[in-house]
Amino acid sequence: KAGVTQTPRYxxxxxxxxxxxxxxxxxxxxxxxxxxxxPGQGLQFLFEYFSETQRNKGNFPGxxxxxxxxxxxxxxxxxxxxxxxxxxxxxxxxxxGSSGASNEQFFGPGTRLTVL
Amino acid sequence: xxxxxxxxxxVNVAEGNPLTVKCTYSVSGNPxxxxxxxxxxxxxxxxxxxxxxxxxxxxxxxxxxxFNKSQTxxxxxxxxxxxxxxxxxxxxxxxxxxxxDMRFGAGTRLTVKx
Numbered sequence: 178k179a180g181v182t183q184t185p186r187y188x189x190x191x192x193x194x195x196x197x198x199x200x201x202x203x204x205x206x207x208x209x210x211x212x213x214x215x216p217g218q219g220l221q222f223l224f225e226y227f228s229e230t231q232r233n234k235g236n237f238p239g240x241x242x243x244x245x246x247x248x249x250x251x252x253x254x255x256x257x258x259x260x261x262x263x264x265x266x267x268x269x270x271x272x273x274g275s276s277g278a279s280n281e282q283f284f285g286p287g288t289r290l291t292v293l
Numbered sequence: 294x295x296x297x298x299x300x301x302x303x304v305n306v307a308e309g310n311p312l313t314v315k316c317t318y319s320v321s322g323n324p325x326x327x328x329x330x331x332x333x334x335x336x337x338x339x340x341x342x343x344x345x346x347x348x349x350x351x352x353x354x355x356x357x358x359x360f361n362k363s364q365t366x367x368x369x370x371x372x373x374x375x376x377x378x379x380x381x382x383x384x385x386x387x388x389x390x391x392x393x394d395m396r397f398g399a400g401t402r403l404t405v406k407x
Contacts, residue, residue, distance in 0.1 A: 181336070210395070212397075219397065219398070219399040219400055220383065220397040220400070222394065222395065222396065222397075225394070233394045267336055267337065269336075269337075278325055278387050278389060279325050279342070279344045279387075279389075281327055281339040281342055282337075282339070282395065283339065284329075284336030284337040284338070285336050286334075286335055286336045287335075287336050
């Protein structure tokens, strides 16, 4: 089975621009979560999608948004980029069953975003 | 809300020696606990998890972790460290009664010296 894929792997943007990152989960996985990883803040939860609906949201400003498509692929968008948005953005998918919360997440390699 | 603490930013051990990476957690209900490892420029890889049952959980690459409810800890252990175990290790928790929101610790960098 192919793993979680994220595109692009690297991205350089300037302040004020917007960016869209893409994530394709493992086949059959319906839950997709997004995380921001920075040296100073560690891994911070952005949001989780399941069946095209946002189920959980972390403590990030409204500039950070996402969506999930019917094939479970997900995108996240960051508008009006700031220098502090430079980070590794990780996507993770997991299978969902009756005890979904006990399932581990499978992570993609991440998208390294640099804001200049 | 659930939270995780990894009290050590860095752990150094000699190859062949046992290693321990510490993790404590806080949840209002019962926890699901996870360990992940991250190699440079890679995403996180799942190592093991505690759901219920036996307090000693065995995972990938010879790692194991012990769940201690009274001490709210879930320390990662390996009897004999390898240089290739050098990486960043993350502990994570979900509260069983609060959906799929997973919280990660700050990470512990493990360095195994030959």
